[in-house]
Amino acid sequence: MLVVKKFGGTSVANKERILNVARRCVEDYQKGYDVVVVLSAMGKSTDELIAMARDINPNPSKRELDMLVTTGEQVSVSMLALALGSMRIPAISLNAFQVAMHTTHRYGNARLKRIDTDRIFNELEQRKIVIVTGFQGIDKFDNITTLGRGGSDTTAVALAAALRADACEIFTDVDGVYTADPRHVKTARKLEQITYDEMLELSTLGAGVLHNRSVELAKKYGVVLVVRSSLNDHEGTIVKEELDVEKMLVSGVAADKNAARIAVIGLKDEPGIAFHLFNSLASKNINVDIILQSVGRDGTKDISFTVEEDVADEAVAILQKSFPRNEYKMIDLDKAVAKVSIVGAGMQTNPGVAATMFEALYDAGVNIRMISTSEIRVTVLIDEDNTDRALRSVHNKFDLD
Numbered sequence: 001m002l003v004v005k006k007f008g009g010t011s012v013a014n015k016e017r018i019l020n021v022a023r024r025c026v027e028d029y030q031k032g033y034d035v036v037v038v039l040s041a042m043g044k045s046t047d048e049l050i051a052m053a054r055d056i057n058p059n060p061s062k063r064e065l066d067m068l069v070t071t072g073e074q075v076s077v078s079m080l081a082l083a084l085g086s087m088r089i090p091a092i093s094l095n096a097f098q099v100a101m102h103t104t105h106r107y108g109n110a111r112l113k114r115i116d117t118d119r120i121f122n123e124l125e126q127r128k129i130v131i132v133t134g135f136q137g138i139d140k141f142d143n144i145t146t147l148g149r150g151g152s153d154t155t156a157v158a159l160a161a162a163l164r165a166d167a168c169e170i171f172t173d174v175d176g177v178y179t180a181d182p183r184h185v186k187t188a189r190k191l192e193q194i195t196y197d198e199m200l201e202l203s204t205l206g207a208g209v210l211h212n213r214s215v216e217l218a219k220k221y222g223v224v225l226v227v228r229s230s231l232n233d234h235e236g237t238i239v240k241e242e243l244d245v246e247k248m249l250v251s252g253v254a255a256d257k258n259a260a261r262i263a264v265i266g267l268k269d270e271p272g273i274a275f276h277l278f279n280s281l282a283s284k285n286i287n288v289d290i291i292l293q294s295v296g297r298d299g300t301k302d303i304s305f306t307v308e309e310d311v312a313d314e315a316v317a318i319l320q321k322s323f324p325r326n327e328y329k330m331i332d333l334d335k336a337v338a339k340v341s342i343v344g345a346g347m348q349t350n351p352g353v354a355a356t357m358f359e360a361l362y363d364a365g366v367n368i369r370m371i372s373t374s375e376i377r378v379t380v381l382i383d384e385d386n387t388d389r390a391l392r393s394v395h396n397k398f399d400l401d
């Protein structure tokens with residue numbers, strides 16, 4: 001039996017928590033299991049390292065930022081190895097370079113390509129607990145890269161797939177995946193199970209409990225995930241392909257405040273304009289989400305869309321460069337917006353779900369600015385100030401409590 005156990009930042013925030021993680025690993029080790037542990041950096045240390053970088057250079061190079069933040073995970077893995085050593089349990093910590101976790105070259109948001117398993121299997125054969133740094137990788141030139149914020153989940157799932165693990169447990173600071181972020185919606189309820197597809201939508205739409213790419217990988221390689229608390233023995237949530245329980249109409253609601261709306265007003269109403277606009281953003285790796293185009297009038301049209309707030313200024317600058325000043329009237333940027341979404345596999349076969357969501361927003365007096373849907377989700381763009389009120393009203397309307 002080979003288990004991969006991942007612990008997030010709060011689960012390794014201090015000495016007591018690290019000792020707690022050590023004990024949980026030893027339990028499995030003493031059952032005779034092979035234990036591979038993936039850790040995040042202690043507490044808020046990734047945030048602190050980023051702040052430190054920005055303090056000395058407000059515009060830090062992405063390469064150096066990755067070099068810096070990956071030290072956080074190196075601290076936690078060695079601390080756990082030391083803790084296990086103090087209990088006389090053989091353990092070894094390994095960073096991405098030592099394992100050889102190969103990624104693409106994109107600093108700050110690299111993708112895992114291949115993981116060498118020889119070293120890990122070798123250490124496991126010697127009956128050691130193997131502790132691997134989450135979040136980090138190396139590119140083909142041996143530069144250190146990171147997988148994006150929250151990326152340790154993805155390291156864990158990728159390792160579970162590469163090692164053909166029998167179980168992959170994601171330990172965090174809540175009891176599992178809830179119908180909404182339990183920190184914002186007090187009545188949120190823990191889900192026993194959720195499908196990969198639903199979880200992928202939820203995590204992409206703001207449910208930070210799992211890194212969305214980890215869910216993508218879990219689905220691709222059929223890794224069943226268990227999300228549970230590192231601080232108690234409650235059962236947690238199982239993330240897998242098909243549910244044994246009845247499908248819910250709506251499984252959860254999520255909010256994402258890291259959104260901005262850009263409106264390009266008064267574009268020429270002729271073929272090729274949308275292509276030119278979105279192609280110029282795509283060529284600079286800017287992801288566009290909800291898109292709305294107005295009906296053409298007097299030879300002009302408006303195109304609005306959302307991007308992540310962090311890249312909104314860059315997106316506007318790209319558009320200003322791509323379109324001569326006389327080809328549009330103005331570009332409007334609004335950062336004070338948020339996306340609120342409902343996700344549920346049951347939606348596919350039940351009409352009226354979107355209408356119910358809109359009714360909940362109406363009840364809460366929340367105006368909808370944009371709408372987008374897929375087979376299993378409805379997303380609305382609203383004013384950021386209304387986020388929590390909208391979340392609670394929608395959660396309540398679908399009886400998710």
Ligand code: ADP
Pocket residue numbers: 007008009010011040150171172173174176177178179180181182183206207208209210252
């Ligand atoms: P870790 O450091 O363990 O990776 P994260 O902070 O990344 O922990 O993720 C756990 C947090 O995700 C929870 O504390 C919770 O506030 C948040 N969260 C957001 N949406 C959900 C949800 N639907 N279910 C559970 N937790 C959620």
Ligand code: ASP
Pocket residue numbers: 008009040041046047072134135148149150151152153
């Ligand atoms: N330490 C990294 C972060 O804070 C990775 C992770 O926690 O998953 O984003």
Ligand code: MG
Pocket residue numbers: 008150153208209210211
């Ligand atoms: Mg996380």
